[in-house]
Amino acid sequence: MAATLDQTIAQKQHTLLSRVFATQTFWVVIAVILACLFLSFATDSFATPKNLYNITRNITFVAIVALGMTFVIITGGIDLSVGSVLCLCSMILAVTMHAGYSIEIGIAAAIGTALIVGAFNGVLIAYLGFPPFVVTLGMLSIARSLAMVASNNTVVFQFGPDHDKLLALGGGAWLFGIANPVLYMILLALITGFVLRWTKFGRHIFAIGGNEHAATLTGVPVRQIKVAVYMISALAAGIAGIIQTGWLGAVTTNLGNGMELQVIAATVIGGANLAGGVGTAFGAIVGAALIEVIRNSLGLLGINAFWQGVFIGGAILLAVLFDRIRNFRRSD
Amino acid sequence: MAVLELTNISKHFGAIQAVNDVSLSIEPGQVVGLMGDNGAGKSTLVKMIAGNFRPSHGTMQMDGKDLILHKPVEARQHGIEIVHQDLALCNNLTAAANVYLGRELRRGVGPFRILDYAAMYKRAGQIFAVLKSETRPRDLVKQMSGGQRQAVAIARTMLSQAKIVLMDEPTAAISVRQVAEVLNLIRHLRDQGISVVLISHRMPDVFDVADRVIVMRRGRKVADKTIASSSPEEVTGLITGAIEQVS
Numbered sequence: 001m002a003a004t005l006d007q008t009i010a011q012k013q014h015t016l017l018s019r020v021f022a023t024q025t026f027w028v029v030i031a032v033i034l035a036c037l038f039l040s041f042a043t044d045s046f047a048t049p050k051n052l053y054n055i056t057r058n059i060t061f062v063a064i065v066a067l068g069m070t071f072v073i074i075t076g077g078i079d080l081s082v083g084s085v086l087c088l089c090s091m092i093l094a095v096t097m098h099a100g101y102s103i104e105i106g107i108a109a110a111i112g113t114a115l116i117v118g119a120f121n122g123v124l125i126a127y128l129g130f131p132p133f134v135v136t137l138g139m140l141s142i143a144r145s146l147a148m149v150a151s152n153n154t155v156v157f158q159f160g161p162d163h164d165k166l167l168a169l170g171g172g173a174w175l176f177g178i179a180n181p182v183l184y185m186i187l188l189a190l191i192t193g194f195v196l197r198w199t200k201f202g203r204h205i206f207a208i209g210g211n212e213h214a215a216t217l218t219g220v221p222v223r224q225i226k227v228a229v230y231m232i233s234a235l236a237a238g239i240a241g242i243i244q245t246g247w248l249g250a251v252t253t254n255l256g257n258g259m260e261l262q263v264i265a266a267t268v269i270g271g272a273n274l275a276g277g278v279g280t281a282f283g284a285i286v287g288a289a290l291i292e293v294i295r296n297s298l299g300l301l302g303i304n305a306f307w308q309g310v311f312i313g314g315a316i317l318l319a320v321l322f323d324r325i326r327n328f329r330r331s332d
Numbered sequence: 333m334a335v336l337e338l339t340n341i342s343k344h345f346g347a348i349q350a351v352n353d354v355s356l357s358i359e360p361g362q363v364v365g366l367m368g369d370n371g372a373g374k375s376t377l378v379k380m381i382a383g384n385f386r387p388s389h390g391t392m393q394m395d396g397k398d399l400i401l402h403k404p405v406e407a408r409q410h411g412i413e414i415v416h417q418d419l420a421l422c423n424n425l426t427a428a429a430n431v432y433l434g435r436e437l438r439r440g441v442g443p444f445r446i447l448d449y450a451a452m453y454k455r456a457g458q459i460f461a462v463l464k465s466e467t468r469p470r471d472l473v474k475q476m477s478g479g480q481r482q483a484v485a486i487a488r489t490m491l492s493q494a495k496i497v498l499m500d501e502p503t504a505a506i507s508v509r510q511v512a513e514v515l516n517l518i519r520h521l522r523d524q525g526i527s528v529v530l531i532s533h534r535m536p537d538v539f540d541v542a543d544r545v546i547v548m549r550r551g552r553k554v555a556d557k558t559i560a561s562s563s564p565e566e567v568t569g570l571i572t573g574a575i576e577q578v579s
Binding site for chain 1: 405408416418422433435445446447457461466469
């Protein structure tokens, strides 16, 4: 009897393979691969080095912000301000460098701005109990307005003495011809994945998303962690802003407009649950990839660009539909 | 010697006297049923033992030493563990993750420390084996029965060397078969030498598992006797006030 009890306790119910098949992320990966294969055969222009270089680089900006958003969404929150924060940080970087400061100071100012904005969001949400939706909606408006104030609503395209360094940072390809932004994305994704899976902080983020009350009762520092996740989200937006500035070589106050919706779409397609408690770094990347492949393919297949929203919206619904179907089966 | 001794404990919130001059002692390995109607003061009493409230008057002693608690964490450090009524479990995490929530095991050096999954699975499995509960540490709590969920919440209290486990209505909202499971868990705790304070409305549970019953009414302790020398009828009378007080 005791032996059977021990055996029961030691039993693993799921093999690695069955767990992989059960994730939404896996099926989105399959969808991305199938779409790429189809496009390689259907068009001559898809599987060219130039197009692939473009796609991978375009994925990165949404993907990097989505990595930060993943933290917030796992806690059950939402950050609508990321597009505006990206713009604000880009603008702070641009204005600082334009004024003649070095790239180091410019980046430090941009990162500092991101952290302050994130901390402001986080404190309002965690300590004053504001709903995340409302706080970050307010910040969406505030941050973009501040970007306009900082630049007097002009386009900044001259970055002072370190102009070339900044352009190399975002536009270069330092390793094996892979665009620099892609390298940053991979690095950040690895860090995110590690933090979520292997640290106490990551575990507590999942706990807050699963049952905030329980997390509080068991001694998890819920408030501090909530402030931290909004700071991480803003930081990710700031980093993406810096890289994007280097890549574009110019900053307008329109940068990142509407980006929050793409970012949220990417995380949700990648398997994160807006109710909290579920999400992965890999999912955020894959979700961003699917969106970009859809967009790219519509162009290559000669479909009117106005249809883009329909296809991306369809992908969101389809991804969540798969999740619902799995849950129905489980509850039966 | 008593593991926990309360002497003339009172608690008032403004003009409201929630607990009035209560003294009691809890012996090691004893299961004490704490009964009383809503508002009788039992949860206030428990919250003082758990470190949520500080008593207005009176002293608490643990193993003969004065016990002053400012925060729930301090109660835990002294070996007082609580199983909350809603169990405080995260459905999206595994059983082992829930058991270790807030005090995760890590390995590594200095700031480079990562979660020690293997050790947490192993230790959680050992605790479930002691509790004789068929609960797999790797399973998500979402998929578990009410009895297994109770086992997870109780396993949490056994991580450290708990001396007293306070259980708040553990059998309030679960099926009959699961109630039996939970009562067995309580017996296993007692067999480990851990004292259990069982706060419950359910007369059969208390008479099934407890050694002693303490009845509270309107902030006062009105009875404190062994189960053998009492009866459900008497306790009912004490709770409602039909019987004033017994010594």
